[in-house]
Amino acid sequence: MSDVCKGKSSWPELQGARGEAAVKRIEKENPYVDAVIVPEGSSVTEDFRCDRVRVWVDKHGIVIGVPHIG
Template sequence: MSDDCEGKSSWPELLGARAEDAVKVIEEENPYVGAVLVPEGSVVTADFRCDRVRVWFDKHGIVISVPRIG
């Protein structure tokens, strides 16, 4: 689905980074998206959006999965 979205669509290099830093990088590298911090274990909607990147983080504020558009 992300093939139809504009700009960079995933950030594997941010796995293990500080979540707040990841948000800044994502929004700088793709101005078409807003990065959303999501604590591990949270329930989220299943809808796909080209303007959203979820940044999943653990209790230490570390990114635990590859951020990607969706």
């Protein structure tokens, strides 16, 4: 699905990084997306959007998964 989206679509290198730093880097590397921090365990919609990257973080603010468009 991300083949239709503009720019970089995933950031595996950010797993384990601080959430705030990850958001800044994602938005710098792909100006077409808004990155948002989502605390682990939160409920979210399941719709796919090319302009969104969810950055899942643990209780310490550390990225726990690979951020990607969706």
